[in-house]
Amino acid sequence: MWMAILMVGVVFLFLLNLTTGSVSIPFQGVGKILLGWETGMSTWENIVIKSRLPQAITALIAGSALAVSGLQMQTLFRNPLAGPAVLGISSGASLGVALVLLIVSSISGIAMGASGALGDVGVTIAAFLGALGVLALIMLAARYTSSNTVLLIIGIMIGYASSSLVGILKFYSTAADLKSYVIWGLGSFSNLTLPELPFFAVTLVLLMLVSLFLIKPMNLYMLGENYAQNLGANVKMIRVLMILASGFLVAITTAFTGPIAFLGLAVPHITRNLLMSSDNRLLLPGVILTGAAVALLCNFIARLPGFEGALPINSVTSIIGAPIVIWVILKQKGGV
Amino acid sequence: MNNTTLQTRNLAIGHRANKQPQYLQRGLHLALHEGELNCILGPNGAGKSTLIKTLAGFVEALEGEIYLMGAPRTERSFKKLSHLMSVVLTDRIQIPHSRVLDIVGMGRYPYTSIIGRFDQHDRKIVVQALKRVGIEEMKHRFFDELSDGEKQKVMIAKALAQDTPVIILDEPTAFLDFPSKIEVMQILLGLAKDTGKSVLMSTHDVELALQVADQIWLMDKGKELHTGSPEDLVLNNVLNYFFEKDYIYFDKYTGTFLLKTRNGSEIYTDGPQPYLFWLNKALSRIGFNTTEKGVGEPRVVIKAKDDILLLLPDKTQTKFTSIESLISFLKNEV
Incomplete structure (x- = not known):
């Protein structure tokens, strides 16, 4: 029942994202453009195909990916406050970007943020490498400790360490570089160009498909590692797979969109309360749909006429996400 | 003697500190048989939990081998092991919106395909397990909202649904009120007798254990593990050897622990x-x-x-x- 509503919601929000913006395009117009019919309005076509469509697709996929990653982290750590950020992977991406934007540019004398397409690709690659670096560290740590609590603390510590490194870099950088870093840090679904989109979409969708195979062990994992092992799960392998899947989902998403806060943390809670279930057979598809819906909604709000360009997506997700997290904590029976 | 389900050969339990083995017990030759209820007794820190976790495969054995249905457990896959032994642990379970039926159903996971779909047979076994422990009427209730005794019964039903010849329980009667303790013991005794499973549980409820157990494993730090029927252990004073303190002793005549008299x-x-x-x-x-x-x-x-x-x-x-x-x-x- 809720699944159907969610699906309709995603489609509706997707179309809403195509029609709204500083230039309002009616539904029929969008429909014609999507079907490849003539509208006689080449500006509309340009706006929809080159700007709004990639942005809506990015929001749809990024929202799902972050939500799946958050669900995996909450399952792995059996902690309602875990999210895609707990392993420090998005902080690693930030550090990578900071290194490129703030150091490379001051050495070479070229402001990366101002160097156009080449700069954008450089930033994406830097973010991805930064995220992978942290993921590698986490995997190394996971080899040495079997305790998930220790792993959680290591992840959070890596996050702090990268933030303070970024702080030092910021302190010594020029105002122009700083501004481009800050803008990246606010996140955006509009960074992706049409040619980059297939790579982004295919890798993330594949990772989400892989996650479907983790549904059963994820259900068992909720009972704790001992019970899960006794019920036939290879917990060591499942743990590694969950960290890898979740880590790559965050790494790729963050590389292209910048850090998107709260979405991955809040969406699993919304979905659990909508579906009244913790069963991942229901929850995982639910989280994919809700993640897409929430990301599209946030993108829609950020681009409402009047806000155009003024509201960064990261602020919108946080403003929506923070009350949800508070609500979850207050509602939780028997404490967190 | 009934068929042996679980057997240990020269088993040593404990943990490793800086790769050096720290033994709690060594040279254990233990066995569980079909249709028998076994209780592990011993004071806190005796190593009951470590023994249970070692037998269940959560803690590595320091020496020796554990045989499950005739083959060493180290040679069996996780999947196969999940068909041979089920456990009820002291781990706290907190799954939001989870109902009794969901948790008991997890016992069927070892038998389902990769997506975890239940067939008619799985559903039948889950219902049987619920009936067996007398919680069928609460199958749609939320797990969070149950009392400790009810939660324990749900976990026992989960173990039953797993349909294994051996069930191992770590202190299933701890934190329960007295009637619930007796109820859980009754369920476990009935399980062993009616279904022919081997049931092994650790407990601090010595007097109850002496009444229901076919065999008792007595253990304590620095003492050799003793096994035997409860009656033998009482009569040859082994029970007092393990539990006697300055102020308490086990009275052979009444089968209870008594305070030692002070004025004499x-x-x-x-x-x-x-x-x-x-x-x-x-x-x-x-x-x-x-x-x-x-x-x-x-x-x-x-x-x-x-x-x-x-x-x-x-x-x-x-x-x-x-x-x-x-x-x-x-x-x-x-």
Whole structure:
């Protein structure tokens, strides 16, 4: 029942994202453009195909990916406050970007943020490498400790360490570089160009498909590692797979969109309360749909006429996400 | 003797500190048989949990081998093991919106495909497990909202749904009120007898365990592990060897733990049961060693609950109408 509503919601929000913006395009117009019919309005076509469509697709996929990653982290750590950020992977991406934007540019004398397409690709690659670096560290740590609590603390510590490194870099950088870093840090679904989109979409969708195979062990994992092992799960392998899947989902998403806060943390809670279930057979598809819906909604709000360009997506997700997290904590029976 | 389900050969349990083995027990040759209820008894820190976790494969054995249905467990896959042994642990379970049926259903996961779809057979076994522990009517309730005793029964039902020849439980009666303790013990005893499973549980409820267990494993730090039927362990004083403290001992005659008397004065008692039993209990509580054999003074004769006579060496007699008044009189005298 809720699944159907969610699906309709995603489609509706997707179309809403195509029609709204500083230039309002009616539904029929969008429909014609999507079907490849003539509208006689080449500006509309340009706006929809080159700007709004990639942005809506990015929001749809990024929202799902972050939500799946958050669900995996909450399952792995059996902690309602875990999210895609707990392993420090998005902080690693930030550090990578900071290194490129703030150091490379001051050495070479070229402001990366101002160097156009080449700069954008450089930033994406830097973010991805930064995220992978942290993921590698986490995997190394996971080899040495079997305790998930220790792993959680290591992840959070890596996050702090990268933030303070970024702080030092910021302190010594020029105002122009700083501004481009800050803008990246606010996140955006509009960074992706049409040619980059297939790579982004295919890798993330594949990772989400892989996650479907983790549904059963994820259900068992909720009972704790001992019970899960006794019920036939290879917990060591499942743990590694969950960290890898979740880590790559965050790494790729963050590389292209910048850090998107709260979405991955809040969406699993919304979905659990909508579906009244913790069963991942229901929850995982639910989280994919809700993640897409929430990301599209946030993108829609950020681009409402009047806000155009003024509201960064990261602020919108946080403003929506923070009350949800508070609500979850207050509602939780028997404490967190 | 029934068929052996689980067996250990030269098993050593404990943990490693800086790669050096720290032994709790070594050279264990233990066995579980079909249709038997086994209880592990021992004080806190004796290593009961470590033994259970080692047998269940959560903690590595330091030495030796564990055989499950004839083959070493180290040679079996996780999947195969999940068909042979189920566990009920002390781990706290907190899954939001999870219902009793969901948790018991997890016991069927080892038998389902990669997406975890249940067929008719799986559903039937889950219902049977719920019925067996008497929680069928609460199958749609949220797990969070159950009492500790009910939660324990759900976990036992989960283990049952797993349909394994061996079930191992770590302190299933801990934190339960007394009637729930008895109920859980009854369920486990019935399971062993009716379904032929081997049930192994650790517990601190020694007196209950002595009543229901086919075999007791007694363990403590620095003492050799003893096994045997409860009666043998009582009669050859092994139980007292494990549990005797400065202030408590296991009384062979009543099958209960008693406080050691402090003043050690002798007193003769006489009268019909059950009055005599409770009179003795009251007297030993305030420090008398009661004896029912022979005649002498001081002596208490109880004929009914309100007819108690105290005879003292100076030939004086005092009548009491309740045990309480007798006790308060003796307390002032001593």
